[in-house]
Amino acid sequence: MDKWPRLDRRKFLVLISALGVTLGAGGVATGVLVFSGGNPLLQGFRLDPDALRHIAEKYFASHPAEKSADFLERELLAAVAASGAGKSLVDAIAAAVRRDFTAGNTVVLDGWILSRTELRLWVLQTLK
Amino acid sequence: MIASAATTRGRPDQPFDVCVVGSGPAGITVARSLPKSLSIALVEAGGFDYEADSQKSYEGDTVGLPPDYLSTTRSRLFGGSSFCWGGVCRPLDAYDLERKDWLPASVAWPFGREELLPYYDRASTLLGLQSFFSDGRDRRALTRDGAHSEGLVLVPFQHSDPTMRFGTEFRDELVRAENITLFLHANAIAFDSEPGGNVRALAVIEKARQRSTISARFFVLATGGIENARILLNSTSAHPAGLGNRHDQLGRYFMSHTPIWGAGQIVFADSPARDIEGRLRATKGRICLSLDDDIKRRERLLNLGLALQYGRRQRLYRGERQVARLREQLLKLGIGLNLGSGDGGNNNFVERAVAGFAKNTGQGEAALFSFFALPEAVPDLDNRVTLSSRNDDYGIRRVSVRFRTTELEAQNLERSLALIANRLGGQALGRVRIEFNAHDPATRIADQHHMGTTRMHDDPRRGVVDRDCIVHGTRNLYVAGSSVFPSAGFVNPTFTIIALAHRIADHLARSARQRSGALHG
Numbered sequence: 001m002d003k004w005p006r007l008d009r010r011k012f013l014v015l016i017s018a019l020g021v022t023l024g025a026g027g028v029a030t031g032v033l034v035f036s037g038g039n040p041l042l043q044g045f046r047l048d049p050d051a052l053r054h055i056a057e058k059y060f061a062s063h064p065a066e067k068s069a070d071f072l073e074r075e076l077l078a079a080v081a082a083s084g085a086g087k088s089l090v091d092a093i094a095a096a097v098r099r100d101f102t103a104g105n106t107v108v109l110d111g112w113i114l115s116r117t118e119l120r121l122w123v124l125q126t127l128k
Numbered sequence: 129m130i131a132s133a134a135t136t137r138g139r140p141d142q143p144f145d146v147c148v149v150g151s152g153p154a155g156i157t158v159a160r161s162l163p164k165s166l167s168i169a170l171v172e173a174g175g176f177d178y179e180a181d182s183q184k185s186y187e188g189d190t191v192g193l194p195p196d197y198l199s200t201t202r203s204r205l206f207g208g209s210s211f212c213w214g215g216v217c218r219p220l221d222a223y224d225l226e227r228k229d230w231l232p233a234s235v236a237w238p239f240g241r242e243e244l245l246p247y248y249d250r251a252s253t254l255l256g257l258q259s260f261f262s263d264g265r266d267r268r269a270l271t272r273d274g275a276h277s278e279g280l281v282l283v284p285f286q287h288s289d290p291t292m293r294f295g296t297e298f299r300d301e302l303v304r305a306e307n308i309t310l311f312l313h314a315n316a317i318a319f320d321s322e323p324g325g326n327v328r329a330l331a332v333i334e335k336a337r338q339r340s341t342i343s344a345r346f347f348v349l350a351t352g353g354i355e356n357a358r359i360l361l362n363s364t365s366a367h368p369a370g371l372g373n374r375h376d377q378l379g380r381y382f383m384s385h386t387p388i389w390g391a392g393q394i395v396f397a398d399s400p401a402r403d404i405e406g407r408l409r410a411t412k413g414r415i416c417l418s419l420d421d422d423i424k425r426r427e428r429l430l431n432l433g434l435a436l437q438y439g440r441r442q443r444l445y446r447g448e449r450q451v452a453r454l455r456e457q458l459l460k461l462g463i464g465l466n467l468g469s470g471d472g473g474n475n476n477f478v479e480r481a482v483a484g485f486a487k488n489t490g491q492g493e494a495a496l497f498s499f500f501a502l503p504e505a506v507p508d509l510d511n512r513v514t515l516s517s518r519n520d521d522y523g524i525r526r527v528s529v530r531f532r533t534t535e536l537e538a539q540n541l542e543r544s545l546a547l548i549a550n551r552l553g554g555q556a557l558g559r560v561r562i563e564f565n566a567h568d569p570a571t572r573i574a575d576q577h578h579m580g581t582t583r584m585h586d587d588p589r590r591g592v593v594d595r596d597c598i599v600h601g602t603r604n605l606y607v608a609g610s611s612v613f614p615s616a617g618f619v620n621p622t623f624t625i626i627a628l629a630h631r632i633a634d635h636l637a638r639s640a641r642q643r644s645g646a647l648h649g
Contacts, residue, residue, distance in 0.1 A: 094556065096551070097556075098553065098554050100547070101550045102554035106549070106553070108562070110561070111561040113549035113559065113561070
């Protein structure tokens, strides 16, 4: 059963924040532990907003047209939907990330070769 | 025994059976592997110890290389460049021996890897290594929870531990050997050969500037990837361009590896990290991550190894308390992180990380490895050793060496790295960080691996020695060492040098028997 379409926007944001923490592991060398600072549900986690800002600045500098929460949410939902049939949301996002790599849909940021989906998940949080 | 070049033995009326020129890993291996019934002259330009005066003969002109490159990347003493060897061992892969038709100067080795396997095993025995070809010690796929990944292999190396210094290890044995006469401080000038292809003698000049010749029935030139070309270029008695150089091949295709230190980092998910750590523990050498051969053939890629340096287990996550709170908050919203189900279950990178975050047990700890990159060395017609206009202190012409890497190599390297990164990410195995610019020539500095200048090819228009490592146009002059490599992969050459030296010794022993039989029959 598809779980992701039933998420409302608030739940989705909380979830991507959680996934952002996880996906930040890929950026360990830059100390990336991401945090949706504006979301009260996640306050007190004391993650690293500086790292997240750093990533967002770099990403938006090279992709200025994507500096829009609506755009990013739309793209992310589309990516997840494309990978999500029969999967939990977490699995669907993980599948979208894997698919990015398989398709070469990657972005180089601080030398890290990262999936576009995972980067969008991170940087979206700075716009919220 | 140790002798002066002006000894009785070695004169034209009493030639040695074999004259081995050079006492590095190649020369010493040949000398030790030949039958004891053969009289052998072992000729070394240096002494038992390092001498600055002798080392100076290595100086020369460089283009695209540091000015002191020629005198600092090799050792002119008994034992040769084993004194600047790191002891890292690995056979060439089958892919390394193939012709790459998209690479202008590429030629195949005249034989396949299977021809080398028994000699690689003899090299392993000599160096005290385990065979690379038993018990799965050769390359194999990177795994995740026991399942093979697609397209990625781990390539194990071994280490000669302690690194074998041939001059130290075999000095007493060779000095005592009744069939071996050791000539120290005997600088090879040139071979004297007949137009018909028979090499008669080696001209040498000793430390006291006394010139003499050493006659033999067979010669083995084993003075290193640059000096081999130098001595052949200086050997103009039969051909003005040098021995084996009728088709202007001698000295060309000079190759050197260009390792890129501090090239980047890889965060591996838990399972592949454990696989790598296990392999690193099992071998005392290094482990390289590489693409499998099918991908390299299909994508027209040069070989590339990413040498993984001991993984640092990193606490990549903030800890159990924070995760527990996160899970609690999410559950209140009706969102359950489905950690144990879905495709890949608990095993993919993202889920592993979440699980590790939640449990903080270590199971989910990703691991950070740094790596240095080992790109394949590439033959290039214009990278070459020629004679300089300057002479050394013995009046022997020095060399000039030109070396460059190309944009094709840089682009190829980038493509390989991207494919490795995509294979890792696409299978939830990890992420790659690249910390160098492949297009910056400053990142591609030649190391001490000198190869290709007398390359092996059955056609004298494409190479200098034939498949048996005999110089084209001669009948009794072998070349040993990495100068005969038509291609070089990314592995350190000494192990293959030693394997080929065993092969040359076998061939020479057979030829000596046949000639002996012909003379006496």
